[in-house]
Amino acid sequence: MKVIKKSPITSTLSVLALALASSTTMAQELSITVTNLTQGLYFTPVITAAHTSENHIFMAGEMASDELQAMAEGGSISGLSSILTNADANINENPAGGLLAPAMSASFDLTNDSTNTHLSLTAMVLPSNDGFVGLDSWKIPEEAGTYTVFLNAYDAGTEANDELRGSGAPGEAGMPVPPPLDPLLGMNGTGVTDMESNDKVHIHRGSLGDSDMSAGTSDINNSVQRWLNPVAKLTITVK
Amino acid sequence: MLTFNTQKKSTKKLAKPLLIAGLLTLGLSACNDNDNAETPPEEVPTEYSYSLTLTNLTYAQPLSPAAVLLHGDAKMWQVGQAASVALEKLAEGGDNTDFIALENNLATATAEGPTLPGTSVTVNISTMDPTATYLTVATMLVNTNDAFSGLTGVDISTLTLNQEKSWRLNVYDSGTEQNNEAAGTIPGPADGGVGYDSTRNDIDLVGYHSGVVSKDDGLPSSVLTQAHRFDNPAVKLTITRTK
Numbered sequence: 001m002k003v004i005k006k007s008p009i010t011s012t013l014s015v016l017a018l019a020l021a022s023s024t025t026m027a028q029e030l031s032i033t034v035t036n037l038t039q040g041l042y043f044t045p046v047i048t049a050a051h052t053s054e055n056h057i058f059m060a061g062e063m064a065s066d067e068l069q070a071m072a073e074g075g076s077i078s079g080l081s082s083i084l085t086n087a088d089a090n091i092n093e094n095p096a097g098g099l100l101a102p103a104m105s106a107s108f109d110l111t112n113d114s115t116n117t118h119l120s121l122t123a124m125v126l127p128s129n130d131g132f133v134g135l136d137s138w139k140i141p142e143e144a145g146t147y148t149v150f151l152n153a154y155d156a157g158t159e160a161n162d163e164l165r166g167s168g169a170p171g172e173a174g175m176p177v178p179p180p181l182d183p184l185l186g187m188n189g190t191g192v193t194d195m196e197s198n199d200k201v202h203i204h205r206g207s208l209g210d211s212d213m214s215a216g217t218s219d220i221n222n223s224v225q226r227w228l229n230p231v232a233k234l235t236i237t238v239k
Numbered sequence: 240m241l242t243f244n245t246q247k248k249s250t251k252k253l254a255k256p257l258l259i260a261g262l263l264t265l266g267l268s269a270c271n272d273n274d275n276a277e278t279p280p281e282e283v284p285t286e287y288s289y290s291l292t293l294t295n296l297t298y299a300q301p302l303s304p305a306a307v308l309l310h311g312d313a314k315m316w317q318v319g320q321a322a323s324v325a326l327e328k329l330a331e332g333g334d335n336t337d338f339i340a341l342e343n344n345l346a347t348a349t350a351e352g353p354t355l356p357g358t359s360v361t362v363n364i365s366t367m368d369p370t371a372t373y374l375t376v377a378t379m380l381v382n383t384n385d386a387f388s389g390l391t392g393v394d395i396s397t398l399t400l401n402q403e404k405s406w407r408l409n410v411y412d413s414g415t416e417q418n419n420e421a422a423g424t425i426p427g428p429a430d431g432g433v434g435y436d437s438t439r440n441d442i443d444l445v446g447y448h449s450g451v452v453s454k455d456d457g458l459p460s461s462v463l464t465q466a467h468r469f470d471n472p473a474v475k476l477t478i479t480r481t482k
Contacts, residue, residue, distance in 0.1 A: 035318055039412055039446035103319040103414070103446040211458050222457050223418045226449045228410070228471050233318070 028112050028140065029239040034095070034121065035105040038231050040224040042101055042181060043123040043133060044075025045094035049084045050112030050119050056137050057084070057120045058201050064156040066170070068122075068201075072132045072156035074168030074176055075124040090116050099126075099180060112140065121151070125231065127175050127185055127220050129163065130156040131204045133232045146237045150230035155204040162191040163207055163218035175219070186213040186221060203229070288365040288482035289395070291376065294475040295354045296407075299466040301427060302354040302388070302474065303333025303379040307362050309346040309371035314392035316445045322413040324437075326377070326445075330387040330413035332426050332434020333379040345371035353381065365482065372396035376476060381427030382467045385416040385441070386448045388474045398480040407472035412448040415439045420451060420461035430462045447471075 030050070036043050049057070057080055058068050067079030077093060084091050090113060096106035100123065112119075121135040134154050141147060155161070159173070165185060166174010173194075177185060192208050209222030220226075289309075295302050306329065308315070315338075316326050325337035339347045346366035354360045377389035388408045398404065416424070417440045426434035452458035455465035 037318055037447040038449065039414060039442050039444065040449055102442060103444040105319055209452075209457065211452075211460070222452045223420070224449070226452070228448065228450045230409070230471070231447070 027114055028142075030110045030112060030119075030140070031107070031237040031239065032092070032110055033105050033107040033235040034100070035233040035235070036100045036102055036231070037233055038227050039102045040221075041227055041231065042099045042126040042178070043096075043232070044071075044099060044126065045077055046096065046100060046106065046121060046123040047071070047077040047080055047084075047094075048092045048108070048110065048119070048121040049089040050110060050116035050140065051084065051087055051089040051137075052115055053118050053137070053139070055087055055089070055118070055120075057122055058132075058134055058136055058154065058156075060136070060154065060201050060203070062201055063199060064158050064201055068132075069130070069156055069158040070170050071122060072124055072130040073159055073170050073172075075126075076168075077122075080122070088113070088116070099178060101180070119236070121234065125153055125227075126178070126181055127163070127225055128204070128207065129161045129173075129175050130159040131207075132156060135234060140236075141238055144238050146235060149234040149236065151232040151234060152229040153204040153206075153227060153231045155198075155202050157196060157199045157201055160194050160196045161207070162194060163209065163220045164189050164191055165219050184221065184224070186210070186216065186219040188215050189219040190215075190217050192217050284367045285369070286365055286367055286482050287369075287371070288363065288480070289374075289398075290361060290363050290479045290481050292359055292361045292477045293350070293354060293376070293378070294359040295356050295473075296475055297356050297380065297469045297473050299356055299429075300380040300382050300386075300469050300473065301356065303329070303381050304335055304352055305350040305354065305360065305362060305376055305378040305389075306335035306338045307348040307350075307364050308339065308341070308344045308375040309364060309366055309368075310343045310373050310375065311345070311370050312373055312392065312394075313343055315341070315375045315377070316391055316411070316413075318411075318446055319444055321443050322415050322445050326387075327385070327413055327415045327439075328435045329377055330379055330385045330411075331416050331436065333381050334434060335377070338377060350378075354378070363481075374478065378474070380410060380469065380473060382425055382429040382463060383427070383448075383451055384418045384420065384424055385413040386410050386451075387413060390476065395478065395480075398478070400480055400482070403477060403479045405475065405477045408474040408476055409471040410448040410469065410473045412441075412446055414442045414444045414446060417441045418449070418451070420453070420458055420463050422462045425462060429464075429467055432462075
C-alpha cells in the first residue's frame with residue numbers, strides 16, 4: 001500500500017479545495033478517548049492522526065506499508081509518525097504512556113487543521129503476531145457533538161500467525177512479549193501455522209490459542225486472550 | 240411499511256375535523272369560565288410509556304429474564320470499572336432481583352421468563368416521573384460463566400410518541416468469574432451449575448466478552464460445545480414510546 005502519497009493532480013486539487021473551503025472551514029478542537037474494550041489484550045502505544053481525505057495509514061484489501069508492518073509486528077509507531085509528519089498531519093502519540101491495558105481508556109486533545117478532515121488511529125494488539133486495532137480515514141463531522149466509533153482488529157498480512165513467543169522486529173517470526181504479558185502467556189508451543197497466505201490487510205480471524213500453558217500449538221491462552229470484534233471504542237467530541 | 244404509512248395518513252385526515260370540534264368546545268367552555276372565579280387549570284401528570292422488544296440473535300444461548308430500568312443520568316456498568324454485586328448476580332446467575340431493586344431506579348420491569356434463541360420478548364414500562372429518561376436493559380447469556388448483554392444510561396428523552404429506536408447489542412463480561420466453562424459453574428441448560436458465587440477470580444473489570452471456547456475448540460475441560468459459541472451482536476433491542 002502506498003500510504004500518505006500525493007500525486008501532482010490531487011495536490012493541485014487540494015490547493016483548490018483549500019482555497020474554496022477556507023472561507024467556511026476552520027480548525028477543529030477534538031477531545032478523544034480510546035477504550036480498550038477487551039479483558040485480555042494489550043494495545044501498544046496508540047497513534048492518532050487527522051490528515052487529508054486522500055491519505056490512509058492502512059486500507060483493508062491493500063498491502064501493508066513497511067511503516068504499518070513495523071507497527072503491527074512490533075508496536076513501533078516512529079515510521080508511521082514520520083510519514084504523517086511529512087504529510088502535514090496533526091498527530092497524537094502514545095496517550096496511555098505505554099501499553100493500554102485491558103478495559104482501560106486513554107484521553108487526549110487534538111486540534112486539526114482545516115485541510116485535515118479525516119481521522120485515523122492504530123495500535124498493535126498483544127498477544128498477536130501482526131494484529132492491530134485500526135480506524136481508517138474516518139471523516140470528522142463538522143457539527144459539534146460527541147460521536148462514538150467501534151473499531152475492529154485487523155491482521156497486517158505480513159507475518160504468519162504462529163502464536164509463539166518471539167520477535168517484534170519486522171520480518172522476524174513470533175510475538176513480542178513485553179513484561180506485563182510475560183506471565184500471562186504459555187510457552188513451548190509448537191506453532192499454529194508457518195503460512196501467511198493472505199498478504200493483504202484483512203480483518204483478523206482471531207487467535208486460536210490453547211489451554212496448555214507449557215505445551216500445545218499456541219502460547220496464547222484461549223480462554224483469556226481471544227477476542228470478538230469490536231475490540232476498541234473511540235469517543236470523539238467535536239467542540 | 241407502505242401500508243402503515245397510508246393508514247397513518249388516513250387516520251390523520253379523519254382526526255382533523257374531530258380536533259377542530261374539540262377546540263371549539265374548549266373555546267366555548269373557556270368563555271363560560273370567565274364569569275367564575277379564576278382557578279388555575281390542574282396540571283395533569285404525564286405518563287411516559289415504552290414498549291421494548293428484545294430478540295435473541297444467538298444460536299444456543301438462552302437469555303435470562305431481561306431487566307428493564309428507567310433512571311436519571313447514570314450508568315449501571317462501565318468498561319474498566321468493577322461490576323456491582325447486583326450486576327454480578329445478574330451476569331453470573333441470570334437473577335435480576337437485586338439489579339431491579341437498585342436504589343437509583345425510578346421505574347422497573349422484567350421479562351416474565353428466559354428468551355430462547357430465535358425468539359423475542361416484549362416488556363412494557365411506564366412512569367409518571369419526568370426525570371426517568373435514561374434506559375438500562377440487561378440480560379445474561381446463561382450458557383456462560385458471566386456474559387451479559389444490554390445497554391445502560393441511554394438518554395431516551397428525545398423519543399417522541401410512537402417513535403422507535405433500535406440497537407444491536409454486543410456481549411459484555413462482568414469480569415467477576417473466570418471463563419473456565421467448567422462443569423458446575425454455568426447456570427444454563429448446558430450445565431445446570433451454580434450461578435452467582437461471591438468470589439471474584441477474574442480481572443474484576445467489566446469489558447467485552449472474548450467469546451466461549453468450548454470443548455470442541457480447544458478447551459477440554461469445558462462443558463460447552465461448538466453450539467454455544469456466539470458472536471457480536473447477540474441481541475436486537477427496539478424501543479417504542481407508546482405514551
